[in-house]
Amino acid sequence: MEKSFQTKRGYWKHGGIVGVLGYGSGVIGRYSSLPEEFPGVAHFHTYRINQPSGFFYTSKALKEICDIWDKYGSGLTNMHGSTGDLVLLGTTTENLETLFAEYSSRGWDLGGSGSAMRTPSCCVGQARCEWAMIDTMDICNTVTQHFQDELHRPAYPYKIKNKISGCACDCVAAIARADVSVIGTWKGDIQIDQAEVKKYADSKMDIQSDVIDWCPTDCMSFDGSSITIDNSQCNRCMHCITRMTKALKPGKERGASILVGSKAPIVVGSLLSWVIVPFMKMESPFEEYIELLENMIEWWDDNAKPRERIGELIEVKGMRPFLEAIGVDPQPQQVYEPRKDPFFFWSESDFK
Amino acid sequence: MEKSFQTKRGYWKHGGIVGVLGYGSGVIGRYSSLPEEFPGVAHFHTYRINQPSGFFYTSKALKEICDIWDKYGSGLTNMHGSTGDLVLLGTTTENLETLFAEYSSRGWDLGGSGSAMRTPSCCVGQARCEWAMIDTMDICNTVTQHFQDELHRPAYPYKIKNKISGCACDCVAAIARADVSVIGTWKGDIQIDQAEVKKYADSKMDIQSDVIDWCPTDCMSFDGSSITIDNSQCNRCMHCITRMTKALKPGKERGASILVGSKAPIVVGSLLSWVIVPFMKMESPFEEYIELLENMIEWWDDNAKPRERIGELIEVKGMRPFLEAIGVDPQPQQVYEPRKDPFFFWSESDFK
Amino acid sequence: MALPERQTDIGPPDYRQFLPPVIEKNYGKWTHHEILTPGTMVHYAESGDKLFTVRIASPRLLATDSIREFCNLAEEYCDGYLRFTTRNNVEFLVSDESKVDPLVAKLKADGHMVGGIGPRISNIIHTQGWVHCHSACTDASGLVKAIMDELHEYFTTKALPNKVRLAVACCVNMCGAVHVSDIAVVAVHRKVPVIDSENVRKACEIPTTIASCPTSAIRPNPKEKSVTINEEKCMYCGNCFTVCPPIDIHNPEQDGVAIVVGGKIGSLRTDPKFSKLAIPFFYNEPPRWPKVVDAIKNILETYKKGAKRHERVGEWIERIGWEEFFKQTGIDFTFQHIDDFTFMRDTLRTSAAFKY
Amino acid sequence: MALPERQTDIGPPDYRQFLPPVIEKNYGKWTHHEILTPGTMVHYAESGDKLFTVRIASPRLLATDSIREFCNLAEEYCDGYLRFTTRNNVEFLVSDESKVDPLVAKLKADGHMVGGIGPRISNIIHTQGWVHCHSACTDASGLVKAIMDELHEYFTTKALPNKVRLAVACCVNMCGAVHVSDIAVVAVHRKVPVIDSENVRKACEIPTTIASCPTSAIRPNPKEKSVTINEEKCMYCGNCFTVCPPIDIHNPEQDGVAIVVGGKIGSLRTDPKFSKLAIPFFYNEPPRWPKVVDAIKNILETYKKGAKRHERVGEWIERIGWEEFFKQTGIDFTFQHIDDFTFMRDTLRTSAAFKY
Ligand code: SRM
Numbered sequence A, B: 001m002e003k004s005f006q007t008k009r010g011y012w013k014h015g016g017i018v019g020v021l022g023y024g025s026g027v028i029g030r031y032s033s034l035p036e037e038f039p040g041v042a043h044f045h046t047y048r049i050n051q052p053s054g055f056f057y058t059s060k061a062l063k064e065i066c067d068i069w070d071k072y073g074s075g076l077t078n079m080h081g082s083t084g085d086l087v088l089l090g091t092t093t094e095n096l097e098t099l100f101a102e103y104s105s106r107g108w109d110l111g112g113s114g115s116a117m118r119t120p121s122c123c124v125g126q127a128r129c130e131w132a133m134i135d136t137m138d139i140c141n142t143v144t145q146h147f148q149d150e151l152h153r154p155a156y157p158y159k160i161k162n163k164i165s166g167c168a169c170d171c172v173a174a175i176a177r178a179d180v181s182v183i184g185t186w187k188g189d190i191q192i193d194q195a196e197v198k199k200y201a202d203s204k205m206d207i208q209s210d211v212i213d214w215c216p217t218d219c220m221s222f223d224g225s226s227i228t229i230d231n232s233q234c235n236r237c238m239h240c241i242t243r244m245t246k247a248l249k250p251g252k253e254r255g256a257s258i259l260v261g262s263k264a265p266i267v268v269g270s271l272l273s274w275v276i277v278p279f280m281k282m283e284s285p286f287e288e289y290i291e292l293l294e295n296m297i298e299w300w301d302d303n304a305k306p307r308e309r310i311g312e313l314i315e316v317k318g319m320r321p322f323l324e325a326i327g328v329d330p331q332p333q334q335v336y337e338p339r340k341d342p343f344f345f346w347s348e349s350d351f352k
Numbered sequence C, D: 001m002a003l004p005e006r007q008t009d010i011g012p013p014d015y016r017q018f019l020p021p022v023i024e025k026n027y028g029k030w031t032h033h034e035i036l037t038p039g040t041m042v043h044y045a046e047s048g049d050k051l052f053t054v055r056i057a058s059p060r061l062l063a064t065d066s067i068r069e070f071c072n073l074a075e076e077y078c079d080g081y082l083r084f085t086t087r088n089n090v091e092f093l094v095s096d097e098s099k100v101d102p103l104v105a106k107l108k109a110d111g112h113m114v115g116g117i118g119p120r121i122s123n124i125i126h127t128q129g130w131v132h133c134h135s136a137c138t139d140a141s142g143l144v145k146a147i148m149d150e151l152h153e154y155f156t157t158k159a160l161p162n163k164v165r166l167a168v169a170c171c172v173n174m175c176g177a178v179h180v181s182d183i184a185v186v187a188v189h190r191k192v193p194v195i196d197s198e199n200v201r202k203a204c205e206i207p208t209t210i211a212s213c214p215t216s217a218i219r220p221n222p223k224e225k226s227v228t229i230n231e232e233k234c235m236y237c238g239n240c241f242t243v244c245p246p247i248d249i250h251n252p253e254q255d256g257v258a259i260v261v262g263g264k265i266g267s268l269r270t271d272p273k274f275s276k277l278a279i280p281f282f283y284n285e286p287p288r289w290p291k292v293v294d295a296i297k298n299i300l301e302t303y304k305k306g307a308k309r310h311e312r313v314g315e316w317i318e319r320i321g322w323e324e325f326f327k328q329t330g331i332d333f334t335f336q337h338i339d340d341f342t343f344m345r346d347t348l349r350t351s352a353a354f355k356y
């Protein structure tokens, strides 16, 4: 590190292929480009432990993880990696199998890496948040368990990520960094407790300027003591609910919007996920969602070039083949606006 | 026409190359694809007369035009073509020279067509509009006269159009259908006549909901009797001025924004013009503007492929080479927002 | 008879010679205007002078006789001064206030539509159509007539929340301003062009033809010395036809029109906007295109009901959201609405906030 | 000693076993919460139960000793229950209200930063940097430390108009969430990679390498069995280096960082937004990067002064306009700011309405 600060560059070489038996994922090979100068870190592989949903731990469990890591690794960690894994930084090729035996026997499996399903991740959800419209932790865990093979044995054209947030606050940034983003939402009227509204009004809150004026659809009004909402015009943005959590609650029918495609900028520019299914019920064991996920992955796996993410593939092929393959109808919720230019394709099926 | 209505298609063939001696523009050849069936319109060329700025006429002049056209053409016209020309529809190859002699000797020259400068056009401007910040008709006429050769003898990669509107209402749709769009505007504070404001308030107008609430920058307020404007935040959109024309007048320093690139959708999708020069003085004989126009055209002429409009060329080459070629600095007014992705070029000149 | 001597590069006549004296005198010195009726307005000058404008609709496609009729009226009521607007209406420029009402009365008596000023519809910008363009895949004038017959009250009397600019383009070249209109009709093809190889061979430059295709759907066909088209890629833009007419894009059975909405040119309140696809297709049903006319009327009336004063069609739609536009108008949303051309990315919704 | 028996495809442990009893009992039954201090909040359940959360910053790069320290604190104050947030802060999950203040006192005494809840900055999302990634062209942890040292009051005490999400990415792969952050630093290259043809020959697949370039700048070099790069086209994205490391993109003298601003993830009030370029370049100045830190502080404080309550950085900028952002912050506008990548078209201003 001292050296990097002086010369302003890193000295890590590309990872070779290292891993544990029967797995293709979970370990990132890393070798120093200056092994003679720094023999202690000549091998410095990363070991990704799949975190428990919501990043909850007991001290007992964490200490156990630490003890093993001190024994077979550098003692350095990332709590957590950007994707969500509990990342152990720095071990040697020899120690990998030992680490795996120690951890897996205690219930800690490896996370994803390479051209595989990546470790799913979620916000804290119903464990501690009044706005969680879906059970994010259960969904995350169920998906992770369902796709164990796809997580551990890279067989896809590239990585695919899945993140789940309980509401439009999107505390796990699903819309920005998951190929498949699940965001909790509701149908039906926002539940208003006018007595609580009154209390907010009596407190120091300026309901008009803190809440009403920010409503993006102008569908709220406040007459000095109670709030009225034209729910048909509400776009469920969550602003009012977050600012008056005691007085306003989401509508009673709960579910999620499914969005697809986000990724970092390499190489066609960053993407945010696009709305594909405006509303889907999300009840354990989440079969409808898992089937959709499988269909999406299958279409992508069948059609993508190497290193092509699902969002990029949709851009190349167009939305229609994707929607047709997964059996979803075109809906205005999928777009901000319809196309501008009068050039568009017709299929034989449109002529009937 | 009857036939077209029955068969739902047109029967016009592509124009061959026809014209008047020494010109390459102004006449569009048109032949019927069914000459035997409709011998009367076997030849049906279009003769484009360059309209006077602002489409002003005297009955005397118009009648003269009609008389000649009845003699040598079909008597059918378009008043006016979409570009602006006075369009005479339907004559034969033999009559072209005669028509030209008749019209040109009376002061009526041909307009543009083909890969040439096209007939410039403008809004009514200072002839009848209180908001004309520039003398649109004079600019239009000056440009037309300056580029006579370029208008009449196609020597460019493709067409190039120029339209001039006196203010942001853009009554000649310059921003949408001219490669170079000139739009009048001002610097300095909007002039407020508070006595007239009071009169509007006393009349049936609801100043708050008709004017203040629509200000896109929220820089106006009305206290029941007078209007206050934070001019530093005004984006000169013209809404308030058009709604209270007696009370509000544009600031005193007048000029124009120059925008570039608009065109119809063929083939990369339609473009609206982009801000290039946020503000330029516009005083007769408009030398600064004409020089800029020449520089822009020169860069385009030097770099464009056949059938490539200037907007398309800028998209291909990037804004930097264009701005450097015409000597305009990068300015935030040229963009809605800066780039999103962290990929950008550096020139040697940036390192110095 | 000898022809007069031709002159070249003289440009158009100087506009100054066509300006009525009241304009010459007050040029650049106007202070304000008032809209008196849907078809008349008055402009006031600093000098105190007034100029009255009387506007009538014009079909744009004018026979010389119609022009002469306008000229005669101008001579009778305003010393022969008249102009055309940028949307092809005719404006009589009257300096004598007492002539305004008689002129309006006369125009109405002669069957002219006086109007188009203020928050209403104006002339439908349109182009050549079957009348004069080889590229047309609908008729412009016929369509315009059918639409205007239904909507003329919004020109002559009824007010709308703001101006509503209508347009018709007879092919995707869009010689009018369809791409920035409140409500517009654009003719579209839906079938891959048919190649007449014999004539391609004779009439076309193969490389130029290949290069003309925006989707790279055209490939050489060396055997025929012609080209072939990859059906999957062709989006029927007709650009190949423009550069090589023996590639015939016309298919009278499957050609028709689309309706686009929400465009805007001025920068007032909100930035200029492109029109967007509302309805991807109607068959051509000349001479009255009833379904097209109904659809336009439906959109216009839904707008009239829902929009706030001053709001243009596009501003109204953006305020309520496109999903709400489709709901309120009852228009079907189809695969064609979803952009898959160059700028798809920016049209796809990347937000959890939307209306059902 | 024999190793325990390995198990495969068991997935992560069930989260339920790590939940404190108060959560198990009230799972999905929370009614509301209150933010008590910048580092503490309480959630109320339907049952009347309360859960207190105490949050501290973590450098994310943790030695096992630090983790053990957290564990010990958790054991002492909250029965061993703790979690990490999605931005890598540590949260102690306290059910016994009386333990909250002592825990906070202890944490502060031990030098921890208690805070990050409510309208403030939180942890700076960052990735590996020179510490562990071969792709890095700046150091993430060093930069983060330098920035946090300057801004920590906005974590522990001072409030802002709304949350401000900071991030650092050590290369354009952007493993964090830089592309959607309120203010973020991203490391960039500025020079065309240098090709070590000998090793390219040995280590790389030429077709894959050529295909990796988004601008098609890479061409085969058959003579050398390697590749060449067209300098004009290269935008230094480094993708070729990722697939073929002997194409070395690192240039310590000319690598550095850019600052991007205005991104947003949630759909509250306005749609999610990408970050946009504010400052195209600063040289790497380890260990304290003073110019970068100053620039961030300037942006943050200009935002604090100008934004309305609830307004995120991107919302503030869009309200005032980017031209006004550059004016108020005094940041230079350069050619680099003008998009010339895929989506240039939508960033160029097509309106006559803008501020000077
Ligand atoms: C470890 C981690 C950063 C961290 O400090 O936390 C990381 C580290 C690397 N990322 Fe990443 N990425 C990590 C999360 C991300 C994220 C964030 C996320 O998953 O939420 C992104 C942005 C979202 C996305 O997937 O687009 C991300 C986008 C990339 C990309 C760009 C992919 C793209 O399609 O644009 C690459 C390039 C590549 O795959 O070749 C990349 C590549 C890499 C490589 C493999 C670079 C390389 O070629 O060696 C890095 C390995 C470093 C190492 O030694 O461990 N990493 N990477 C994160 C994974 C830890 C974990 O499992 O929890």
Ligand code: SRM
Pocket (backbone or CB within 6 Å): B014, B015, B028, B030, B046, B048, B078, B080, B081, B082, B083, B084, B085, B086, B087, B111, B119, B161, B176, B177, B178, B262, B263, B264, B265, B266, B267, B309, C126, C127, C128, C132, C133, C134, C135, C173, C174, C175, C176, C242
């Ligand atoms: C006559 C006119 C329509 C009208 O009814 O008014 C017209 C008619 C034609 N236009 Fe146009 N365009 C006319 C104004 C426009 C406009 C509007 C404008 O200039 O403000 C546009 C949109 C703005 C623009 O320039 O992009 C326009 C965009 C096109 C295009 C698409 C160009 C593009 O780059 O996208 C073409 C295709 C082409 O050039 O091959 C085209 C091609 C044509 C051709 C030459 C089609 C052809 O290949 O034969 C038409 C000749 C018809 C004829 O027989 O006269 N016309 N054309 C307009 C010219 C009259 C005049 O001089 O006043």
Ligand code: SRM
Pocket (backbone or CB within 6 Å): B054, B122, B123, B124, B125, B128, B129, B130, B131, B169, B170, B171, B172, B173, B242, B243, C033, C084, C085, C086, C087, C088, C089, C116, C117, C118, C119, C122, C123, C162, C163, C165, C177, C180, C181, C182, C263, C264, C265, C266, C267, C268, C310, C312
């Ligand atoms: C005569 C004409 C100029 C010309 O040189 O011929 C003209 C004349 C006036 N326009 Fe215009 N505009 C004319 C085409 C346009 C166009 C271009 C177009 O439609 O293709 C636009 C842009 C439309 C758009 O944004 O899509 C246009 C957008 C405006 C606006 C902005 C309306 C808005 O709020 O969005 C105003 C302001 C207003 O209405 O007070 C305006 C205002 C005016 C005023 C009041 C200006 C004045 O003080 O004289 C004139 C009479 C208003 C009227 O007709 O209601 N004029 N005006 C054009 C008449 C066309 C016609 O026959 O209907």
Ligand code: SRM
Pocket (backbone or CB within 6 Å): A054, A122, A123, A124, A125, A128, A129, A130, A131, A169, A170, A171, A172, A173, A242, A243, D033, D084, D085, D086, D087, D088, D089, D116, D117, D118, D119, D122, D123, D162, D163, D165, D177, D180, D263, D264, D265, D266, D267, D268, D310, D312
């Ligand atoms: C703990 C955590 C979830 C987790 O599973 O770990 C979390 C927890 C809460 N978030 Fe969050 N958010 C968390 C990351 C996020 C993220 C993701 C990110 O930053 O990468 C976002 C999206 C940010 C964005 O839009 O760019 C996020 C946007 C919000 C918002 C929307 C703020 C806004 O107005 O734009 C709220 C609503 C609010 O502040 O009342 C919110 C509200 C909340 C509440 C009040 C929800 C609740 O009732 O419990 C929680 C405490 C608020 C706080 O920290 O101020 N949370 N929150 C994450 C803490 C990260 C940290 O350590 O700082």
Ligand code: SF4
Pocket (backbone or CB within 6 Å): A123, A124, A125, A126, A129, A130, A131, A132, A133, A165, A166, A167, A168, A169, A170, A171, A172
């Ligand atoms: S995303 Fe919504 S449900 Fe999840 S923690 Fe954030 S606020 Fe709560």
Ligand code: SF4
Pocket (backbone or CB within 6 Å): A214, A215, A216, A217, A218, A219, A220, A229, A233, A234, A235, A236, A237, A238, A239, A240, A241, D269
């Ligand atoms: S959720 Fe958003 S859109 Fe709906 S009422 Fe609340 S603030 Fe308005």
Ligand code: SF4
Pocket (backbone or CB within 6 Å): B123, B124, B125, B126, B129, B130, B131, B132, B133, B165, B166, B167, B168, B169, B170, B171, B172
């Ligand atoms: S563009 Fe402006 S100046 Fe020209 S006529 Fe229209 S309102 Fe008047």
Ligand code: SF4
Pocket (backbone or CB within 6 Å): B214, B215, B216, B217, B218, B219, B220, B229, B233, B234, B235, B236, B237, B238, B239, B240, B241, C269
């Ligand atoms: S011109 Fe537009 S931005 Fe300026 S004060 Fe008037 S309404 Fe507001």
Ligand code: SF4
Pocket (backbone or CB within 6 Å): C127, C128, C129, C133, C134, C135, C136, C137, C169, C170, C171, C172, C173, C174, C175, C176
């Ligand atoms: S829009 Fe098409 S069909 Fe109509 S005049 Fe223009 S080129 Fe011809």
Ligand code: SF4
Pocket (backbone or CB within 6 Å): C192, C193, C212, C213, C214, C215, C216, C217, C218, C229, C233, C234, C235, C236, C237, C238, C239, C240, C241, C249
């Ligand atoms: S119609 Fe357009 S897309 Fe189809 S082949 Fe011709 S040029 Fe290509």
Ligand code: SF4
Pocket (backbone or CB within 6 Å): D127, D128, D129, D133, D134, D135, D136, D137, D169, D170, D171, D172, D173, D174, D175, D176
């Ligand atoms: S951002 Fe780049 S340098 Fe940093 S960890 Fe990710 S790949 Fe490595």
Ligand code: SF4
Pocket (backbone or CB within 6 Å): D192, D193, D212, D213, D214, D215, D216, D217, D218, D229, D233, D234, D235, D236, D237, D238, D239, D240, D241, D249
């Ligand atoms: S750095 Fe990027 S743009 Fe340059 S050659 Fe490599 S892949 Fe191409």
